[in-house]
Amino acid sequence: MRGLYIHIPFCKHICSYCDFPKRIAKNNEQIETYIDYLLKELDSYKNYFNDIKTVYIGGGTPNMLSDELLEKLLSYIANNISNPIEYTIECNPELLTEKQISLFLKYKINRVSLGVESFNNEDLKKLNRYHSKEDAIKAIYLLKEKGISNINIDLIFAHPFDNIEKVRENLEIFKSLDVKHLSYYSMILEDKTVFKHLYNQNKLTLIDEDISAQMYEEIIDTLISFGYHHYETSNFARYGFESQHNLLYWQEEEYIGVGAGAAGFINGTRYTNSPILNKYYKGCKEVEVLTIEDIKKEYMMLGFRKIDGISLSDYKARFNSEVFYDFSLNKLLTEDLIEISNGMLKLTTKGIMLANEVFMEFI
Template identity: 40%
Template sequence: MKSVYLHIPFCHEICHYCDFTKIYYQESLADSYIEALEKEISMYVDSRKKVRTIYIGGGTPTSLSDRQFEAMLKAVARHFDIRDDVEFTIEANPGDFSKEKMNMLRLYGVNRISLGVQVLDDQFLKALNRSHQVKDVYETVDLLHQNGMENLSMDFIYALPGQTFSLFKETLKEAISFGLPHYSSYSLQIEPQTVFYIRYRQGKLTKPDEGIEANMYLHLIEEMNRHGILQYEISNFARPGFESRHNLTYWNNDYYYGFGAGAHSYFPGRRVVNIRPVNHYIKSIETGRKPVLHEEKITLKERIEEEMFLGLRKTEGVSRKKFFKQYHQTIDELYGERLNDLKEKNWLMDDGDVIRLTTRGMLFGNDVFQAFLLDGDPFGE
């Protein structure tokens, strides 16, 4: 297994757009959760296992108290070999770092921070129900730099309700001015069981139209590349050498552990999904059972489909040679007519070995990916 993901579901505020497994922070519940999390890890890993990447996400990991934050990091250190070449990322909210948490990063080998900035405009931050302000972003980046943390990533969202193209340009320009080595940017998706979804159904919320959203995305790509922050995945940009190795685990269709409420694990031939409700997750572990909601077999058909649409998310695309070496099938045998159709639409480019999305194809990514769903069961599994 190359990678480890740990989910911390606690937040001091619940963002209006978020559909991840999350719950308001409660000190005693968080104590029980951290204890359960280490017990779950012990069910799969009994010694200091070597991995390439560790990623602690949420929720908001930095919403934990200093004592709980350290307990979480100690649990990781007891079960995984934290070497210099391990990429160890923690998601954080601007304004959440105490002096104690900052010291812990260095002590426990954390070498990458992903900041959930979302937008650099206080009015929009309030509308999203974010707990920070723009000034907190500047203060947190300065604090991290002062403490030797250079491998920083900034997440932000575009196509927000009420956001014009001009306002998006201002946020993007300001984000780039931080000079960080990595940025992730996603268009707002209105997901069920969120405040935004309720407002959308009530007719109280509208997004920018598709044309404006597309122009925002095209401007994002152009400006990032112009500043030497190269696109390496549909929504991710980095200076060379600072690509997220952990997220590349997913896009390369590699295996990974997932620990915590609602976390997913991907093992050879199977995917495991954990129980989502935090109380149920803790109770399952307290009774000595793995907190598995369901486990599904991954067939060859499904693995090939995922290889294609995950691989095509990357700007490096999918190599015919690597695909054949992995699956003993050619891409053209499986998808020949579909490839031609996608190329005619200018959604794919093909140099004879590597197949990549065009910029236009990135705008229609979901339509492209659906084309790689195979009919029936061609392998007789």
């Protein structure tokens, strides 16, 4: 077992683009009850705790928790899991306080991921974010000042109000902040979001695909020129600061997921907890036993998300088989979407831009 993901499904406000399992809490008792069930679920995985290398507390908004509940959760983890190499908590900049950071330090959290989304105040409002560019910058400085240097920020490009100049401005501000890691996601129009609702009523225009591709190309080139390692489709890091927890997903390693809506992958079985609180409390989950073919396909899809690609020798060691025996890759190779270089099978520059076409081959 390698990773532990803990989901906190509460937010103060709901952003217009987001379909993560989350809700606005009715009151603190509801969150208290949730934490009790979460700790019970964690107890049920105790046998696996010896082998946990990374812990990731995500959401929703984990720093929605009161200081008392945050401490209850963090002390449980500290008492049960020894020295994970990477221990991340996702935070909303609007809610980050000095007290929270002191708890992170007390319980040895060594990485913070901030949902910044944009440094443009007008766009933040339109995305229904309640913090400003200045709040986000303040949160980054506060984390650094208190001694947390391994920081990720999330940004979103190609949202309905974006343009290439705004992408450039975001990148320049990002550069000036000297942050170790950036997840720069292309906005996906998800079902059950305010944006999808507006789109269905013809009240929202999406960014043209060619412009979105131009933005993505500019993001990659600029961040590489700033000295960042483009190591996954949407992820960039200073060398040595690549997210160990996320790499574990992309290498199809095992992980436990706890909390409403969280997923895990253990012994070839994937499970997804119900996102509905009452059902989650009763232990409802979907369980899927993957066949070896399913696992191989997933390994390929996830592997292609890594810019370095798939190691042919790792594939052989893991599956006792050859990639070229298991998959017919000629079409992707002749269309110049994938290539082999130094024992790695990876997306070409064209393939990175058209990654979805490659993934479709493995669905």
